[in-house]
Amino acid sequence: MSSVAFVAPQASLAKLEATSDYSRYQNRAGKSAFVGGYDEGENTVNQALTSMAAMFVVAGGVRWRERRQRVTLRRAGGGPSTAVIGSPQETYQELVDKSEYLRDQHWTKTFHAGFMGGAYVGMAGLLSLVIGGNMASEFITQKAVFAALFPINLLLVLTTGGQLFTGNSATMAIGVYEKKCTTKDLLRNWAISYIANIFGCLLIDAVARYTGMFTGGAQEMAVHTVMKKCSATFGQTVVKGIMCNWLVCMAVWLCTMAKDLSGKMVGVWFPISMFIAIGFEHSVANMFILPAGIFSGAPLSWGDILVKNLIPVTIGNAIAGAFVVGAGMSFMFGKLGKKEDE
Template identity: 45%
Template sequence: MLLLVSLALHASLASGLLTTPGLSARALVGTSPTRLPHPRRAQPAMQLVLPAEGFEGAVSAGAKKAANSASKIFALGIMSGAHIGFGAFLMLSVGGCSPALAAANPGLQKIVLGAFGLPFGLMMTLVTGAELFTGNTALVTAALIEGKVKASELVKSWAASYAGNFVGSLALASLVFAGGTLATAASPVATATLKTSLSFKQAFVRGILCNWLVCMGVYMASMAKDLPGKMVAIWFPISAFVALSLEHSVANMFIIPLGIMSGAAVTWKAFLLKNLIPVTLGNIVGGAGAVAAAYSYAYGKLGK
């Protein structure tokens, strides 16, 4: 293909010279052939913005999210809940259904869990503009700190996206259970049981650490100008939090209900009180504190 393009280019150049007034074919075969000017090469645009500019972009994104109506945020939240649920579904289907690997090499099994699943769920959310509560704890909070949104708009964004995420996650969990596509129910059952066996403190701290990584993925992806850059920014932090056994509230909205439907000895009350509430609180601290406030101090109003 490159050879054909090169031949065509040379042919067109030669044709243009031969048809140019005042330039004969004999002039082209002299002892000192004229060097043709090389076409100017287009300079590639920067694919990543500078950190300070990136913070401004994240603030702008948070302000745009907060400006949406509650009904639109809710609808986009349903989509994002399903996106994250699909990621968790793949995670349970691949890494979660590898008991022999988990027994022989638990570290490798955790890497498999992280690499296959949740990164592509967040990728679908960010590329399509869906609303993810955990990401909004950073972006919309940054916009609030910088004076771009009101506190009421932040509450609207958080509440509507959280409710939408919950509905989307439960809907997908119901569909997955009805479809019976998991090779075994052992994976969601064991995962739901483990997640609801944590103490409040453990779940809370794991929620902080988890959303610190998730929001860094969202934050860095907002700085990338092309799809491959966004994919790289998302993939590593998200796969890391899964491999590190951290807790993500929206992913748990899918995983634990699916485990309950599959026969886990977990009540809905235990799901809410022992996991979802402490993890959600931890996610808020991780996104709003470790990302939004931290980078506002570095590049925004808090540092001034």
């Protein structure tokens, strides 16, 4: 049986320096491209994946502790319900109730909630640009980090009462299908939240530009991202918008279904990370990213980003919210799926 001996750090370092592998690693120091074996870029990917894994381990631990507390309360004969998620029917009813709440909300509160929602999206986008843009590998690390960090925006929005046009597109449509809201109510909410989202995102763009944060890797990533977003055809961009908001509205659905913070976090994280990693288009996120690209030096005009991206993406997002998710959920759990004589 082999034994393990303790070796002093100085001796280990001297022995390591004598090997050819260490010399090759030293020669590669400072390079960001993958050149086989271990290097800085691979280490960064491992760190990003390790951070994501640690986040979900912590969330699982918190959820386990909450469940144990509920079990203890139940055995004692008191305390709240032990359910950690609602049923699909309960979740649908919550969204119907929310549509009524949004219908009756004063426009100033809708605008404020939309402004804050846009600001949260901008903050998450800026975080993703600053960290992801300075990672080593454009195709692996940057996208993985962006997908891991960006979902924080929706968690902040949904847990603080903020509003996004994208989520409201489904919620208000459900209210219309259930005859709790009118089409006029829907269009009013969509318009106010959309405009407010723009102002919220532009605020974060202005702050980032004023403080000099659109530099280095963040600047390069912003320009590259915007150029790519404006390179597809109108039809392709509409379809990307549909697929994106389908996932976003499902994140809203899962967050509404979850009854504890850790469940909401998990429910939000995966659908949002999924649309980022695939490359679908989110109108509110683009309200931040597109101006960030222009401020960073992208050779595009404001008209270019509107016609080539924001307008088709908005159309696609609205279609997904109103018809794919809104009508689909009403057909499953609401009036659209009921017979006339019921």
